[in-house]
Amino acid sequence: MISRAADILRVLALQSDGLSLGQIANRVELPRSTVQRIVSALVAEGFVHSDGSSRSLRLGPEIRSLAQASAGDVKERMRPILRDIANRTGETVDLAVLKRGRMHFIDQIVGSHRLRTVSSIGDSFPLTTTANGKAALACLDQAEAARLVLSELESEGDENRLMPVLAELETIRSGALATDEDEHTEGVSAIGFAVRDTAGDVIAVSVPVPTSRYPKVREKLARVLSETKSLLR
Numbered sequence: 245m246i247s248r249a250a251d252i253l254r255v256l257a258l259q260s261d262g263l264s265l266g267q268i269a270n271r272v273e274l275p276r277s278t279v280q281r282i283v284s285a286l287v288a289e290g291f292v293h294s295d296g297s298s299r300s301l302r303l304g305p306e307i308r309s310l311a312q313a314s315a316g317d318v319k320e321r322m323r324p325i326l327r328d329i330a331n332r333t334g335e336t337v338d339l340a341v342l343k344r345g346r347m348h349f350i351d352q353i354v355g356s357h358r359l360r361t362v363s364s365i366g367d368s369f370p371l372t373t374t375a376n377g378k379a380a381l382a383c384l385d386q387a388e389a390a391r392l393v394l395s396e397l398e399s400e401g402d403e404n405r406l407m408p409v410l411a412e413l414e415t416i417r418s419g420a421l422a423t424d425e426d427e428h429t430e431g432v433s434a435i436g437f438a439v440r441d442t443a444g445d446v447i448a449v450s451v452p453v454p455t456s457r458y459p460k461v462r463e464k465l466a467r468v469l470s471e472t473k474s475l476l477r
Contacts, residue, residue: 248274249282253291253303257344262295262302318447319351325472326353326449332468335451335461336361340369342380342438342446345392347371361432361452369428372396372409376448379422379438382413383446389413421466421473422448426455433458435465437473449473 269276286292293304326337336355340347346368371377381389436450
């Protein structure tokens with residue numbers, strides 16, 4: 245029962261517009277009657293919200309409350325790690341979490357260089373063109389990662405990138421750090437890794453730098469991030 249409820253919540257997390265009972269049943273491969281029984285229990289607890297429309301079911305307010313509490317806990321636990329990386333490199337360090345098919349920035353230590361890159365806390369970024377997004381995808385099983393990649397590429401009309409992105413994810417799964425070299429934002433490159441925390445969330449640590457400085461610091465960043473990643477395993 246719990247695992248089935250978790251499957252339903254995961255499906256709804258990937259569809260912010262909501263899904264009908266039939267659509268959920270198809271995606272989790274369960275009988276509609278079973279899905280209806282589980283969803284009714286989730287609605288009663290506030291984990292799922294129903295607005296009465298044809299695509300009526302989406303994550304409820306209780307899930308958001310839990311997510312906010314979890315994000316605060318992750319920030320508290322990861323802040324010393326981010327600060328250590330920033331102190332060792334002098335660069336900005338970002339912390340992001342994978343939610344609803346996007347990377348959401350939840351914390352940041354600003355670097356000491358005069359020329360630096362800074363994103364706003366609360367911003368969200370795509371998966372296939374960012375270092376933290378690729379790192380997060382590599383933490384997922386192959387089928388789930390491929391589903392998210394294809395969904396993003398289809399929305400951008402760029403399906404021809406599917407095989408190269410999946411090949412890059414295999415390299416990251418084999419131990420490489422994830423990189424973004426002028427892919428998401430011209431003039432900005434980044435390198436990073438992702439891990440699953442104790443709650444099962446995928447969190448990513450990345451270091452963005454101006455591309456003009458990136459070749460000079462890439463080796464040092466890779467060394468520091470690899471050492472940090474090994475400590476978090």
